[in-house]
Amino acid sequence: MDVLWKNCLDLIEQKILPENFNTWFTPVYPCAKNENTLTLVVPNRFFERCLRENYLELIHETLEHIADKKLEVCFQVNGNASKAETHSNGNGAHPGNGSTAKGNGHVEPVAEPAAPRVEVGDPANRESFLNPKYAFNSFVIGPNNQFAHAACQAVAQNPAHNYNPLFLYGAVGLGKTHLLHAIGNQITAHNPNLRVRYISAERFTVDLIESIKRDKMAQFRERYRPLDVLLVDDIQFIAGKERTQEEFFYTFNSLYEYHKQIVVSSDRYPKDMKNIEERLRSRFESGLIADIMPPDLETKMAILYKKADLHEKNISQDVAMFLANNIKSNIRELEGVLLRVIAYASFTRRNIDMTLAKEVLKDFTVDKNKNFSIANIQKTVAQYFHIKVSDLKSKKRSRDISIPRQIAMYICREYTQASLPEIGKHFGGKDHTTVIFSHRKISGIVKENSELNGSIQQVLNILES
Numbered sequence: 001m002d003v004l005w006k007n008c009l010d011l012i013e014q015k016i017l018p019e020n021f022n023t024w025f026t027p028v029y030p031c032a033k034n035e036n037t038l039t040l041v042v043p044n045r046f047f048e049r050c051l052r053e054n055y056l057e058l059i060h061e062t063l064e065h066i067a068d069k070k071l072e073v074c075f076q077v078n079g080n081a082s083k084a085e086t087h088s089n090g091n092g093a094h095p096g097n098g099s100t101a102k103g104n105g106h107v108e109p110v111a112e113p114a115a116p117r118v119e120v121g122d123p124a125n126r127e128s129f130l131n132p133k134y135a136f137n138s139f140v141i142g143p144n145n146q147f148a149h150a151a152c153q154a155v156a157q158n159p160a161h162n163y164n165p166l167f168l169y170g171a172v173g174l175g176k177t178h179l180l181h182a183i184g185n186q187i188t189a190h191n192p193n194l195r196v197r198y199i200s201a202e203r204f205t206v207d208l209i210e211s212i213k214r215d216k217m218a219q220f221r222e223r224y225r226p227l228d229v230l231l232v233d234d235i236q237f238i239a240g241k242e243r244t245q246e247e248f249f250y251t252f253n254s255l256y257e258y259h260k261q262i263v264v265s266s267d268r269y270p271k272d273m274k275n276i277e278e279r280l281r282s283r284f285e286s287g288l289i290a291d292i293m294p295p296d297l298e299t300k301m302a303i304l305y306k307k308a309d310l311h312e313k314n315i316s317q318d319v320a321m322f323l324a325n326n327i328k329s330n331i332r333e334l335e336g337v338l339l340r341v342i343a344y345a346s347f348t349r350r351n352i353d354m355t356l357a358k359e360v361l362k363d364f365t366v367d368k369n370k371n372f373s374i375a376n377i378q379k380t381v382a383q384y385f386h387i388k389v390s391d392l393k394s395k396k397r398s399r400d401i402s403i404p405r406q407i408a409m410y411i412c413r414e415y416t417q418a419s420l421p422e423i424g425k426h427f428g429g430k431d432h433t434t435v436i437f438s439h440r441k442i443s444g445i446v447k448e449n450s451e452l453n454g455s456i457q458q459v460l461n462i463l464e465s
């Protein structure tokens, strides 16, 4: 590779987020250079536009810094050399949110590029339903979602190659929808001609019902079967809906046969999905299943910083830690609490500090703690596992009863102030050592068994909501 460009990349890599570097600079390479001009090859025109709007200034400044003179930058669209459109940079006066040069030649980090926009005028993408807000660069990666994030990026970089279908699993509000849109947005940015569509399973169902009602099934199929990438959110919604499952099955098969990418998200593992046809379940299991677990404290704090940043607000470490500690798992809820804090600060014209955060969270935590009574925990666990509360209090030892019982004891121990004997008493007069044993056992299992961990999160979400 040209040394000038390589040095330029080395500097740029230090100044922007790694995911932005990978997205916007890895696919670019130089193809020609003369005394005053460097020509860069980009994958397509859409990519070129994004690069110009967001990074051209940074490229200019970095090149000038290295070469000690101003260089013109031209772009050539990959694979289109004969018709290659090259643009001179003119005065470099692009209104994008690029970097700002300081007098000393130092370049400040650029703001993240605006999330790729779906071309409204482009018939291929007209109905993609992608939300540009949800991009990879606004997604915080932590140990809880690293695998799912990597799988989604792999799919976005190479649709229908390795992981097809991709099945994203995670409890409520942990970022599944965000990742689905991020896949679609990245694919659209890199391959504007691909037909990408995001749809919730609920909307798919409504669309189907309307199409049947109006005798427009041919048009319905036309909307889905020619797609290159289909992203279906909350697939658990089609459970128990026979006709929707049948139509989805045919849509799935048709796309799969033609090597088109399918990504689905669900709040349950395929094998835990009730009232889903076996043929669908086995198709979901045939690809890659990637789970998103609840975030740890550090990831929650990083998400808070990122979201606060999006609102152009700063929050201190103690406020971030306080909020993160008070919201156990659901990131949507975490975001909601942050918004409340920001709004409250703005209405009362106060700074965001611990006093204010505590005031805002006071009612919220009181409400929430009410749900975490032993009786409510038992009721919720019993409902979730389809057993009776009396089973939890019984001496029955079968696995379908003993595991929920241990989970209920674990939640009581973790989330209530009740003493060990008190908890034991509520479970049919069990000894406090049984509670200790159950707590230890479930604490160990949650670290290794992501499926069980997912069930516990679901129960916690129900209790928290």
Ligand SMILES: Nc1ncnc2c1ncn2[C@@H]1O[C@H](COP(=O)(O)OP(=O)(O)OP(=O)(O)O)[C@@H](O)[C@H]1O
Pocket: 134, 138, 139, 140, 141, 145, 170, 171, 172, 173, 174, 175, 176, 177, 178, 179, 234, 267, 303, 306, 331, 332, 335
């Ligand atoms: N890792 C993350 N980084 C940044 N934001 C996140 C992350 N995870 C979740 N969020 C944010 O949390 C909110 C809820 O996420 P999302 O809607 O994707 O959850 P979900 O798993 O699809 O939930 P549901 O099961 O209810 O559909 C969104 O605003 C999303 O941007």
